[in-house]
Amino acid sequence: MAQIYKRGKKWRAQVRLKHQSRSGTFDSKIEAMAWAVEIEQELGKDDGIISGKTLGDAFARYAKEVSPSKKGYRWEIVRLNKLMRAPMADIALKELRVDDIQRWITHELTRVQASSVNRELNVIAVVLETARKRWKWIATNPSRDVERPRNPRPRDRRISELEIQRILDALEFNDGEAVKTQRQEIAVGFLLALETAMRQGEIWGLNWVDVHLRQRYITLNETKNGTSRNVPLSSRAVELLKMLKEQKDGVVFHHPQRSCGVLFRRALKIAGIRNMTFHDTRHEALTRLARKLDVLDLARMVGHRDPRSLMIYYNATATEIAERLG
Incomplete structure (x- = not known):
């Protein structure tokens, strides 16, 4: 698993996997996380599924490789950066369960509306599906079985x-x-x-x-x-x-x-x-x-x-x- 920490104005990434260790220094946290993702992928291949990845690693790689190609990428990057700060981001993908995502939903509903939670759930779901199909980081996508909160009624605000x-x-x-x-x-x-x-x-x-x-x-x-x-x-x-x-x-x-x-x-x-x-x-x-x-x-x-x-x-x-x- 990678360690990402700040040293002065730079970000330091260190990867230890299978008795191997690599490190690097970067200008931003996202660059450090993206580099760590690539190194872990290189060192951690096992029976077609790449081990040692966290949900945060998946968010970082998606933000670097996939989001910039989308029309509305700016808001997706904002959501991904927020999700990277959530405690759930530290969970290893092979250990991520439906209950972990469900607990995140329960916590978020105390802070924002159900519609906002569902928009972020959409991001989580597409990142996990990309990690499953394209990157081979997980065998199954736990977000598929999550019970989503019900969206509030659509706004009916008129302008006089x-x-x-x-x-x-x-x-x-x-x-x-x-x-x-x-x-x-x-x-x-x-x-x-x-x-x-x-x-x-x-x-x-x-x-x-x-x-x-x-x-x-x-x-x-x-x-x-x-x-x-x-x-x-x-x-x-x-x-x-x-x-x-x-x-x-x-x-x-x-x-x-x-x-x-x-x-x-x-x-x-x-x-x-x-x-x-x-x-x-x-x-x-x-x-x-x-x-x-x-x-x-x-x-x-x-x-x-x-x-x-x-x-x-x-x-x-x-x-x-x-x-x-x-």
């Missing part, structure tokens, strides 16, 4: 017109004027999300070559479900995009998504708005669009392969439905 205006005021946005600041650019992204139901990552990943203002649609080449789609634009959405500096090529939103997310959350505090996230714009937009489009067109526009999944986001109030009844 008053809240929209307060957010725009906090972002110093003047409707109809050319965008000059990062805050104003965020405001355009926020309003565009309400018009199109596009996700935050989809909006901040836009390139002008994929924006067709005359034909009134946007082409999304990379989406959450891995397929491309065309998003039709309302006249209001076209107006919003024209407030930005249109080019033949290049990114539509020039400021990084991460810093824009920080500024948006600050704007919510300035506006005195609680219990709201940028993703709530998708709920609001889908509910509004459902009044204008039939279910199949709506599903195609927002990228839902199964129209039934739209019910997760559609949150019309009873009063709004009653008004349509006349």
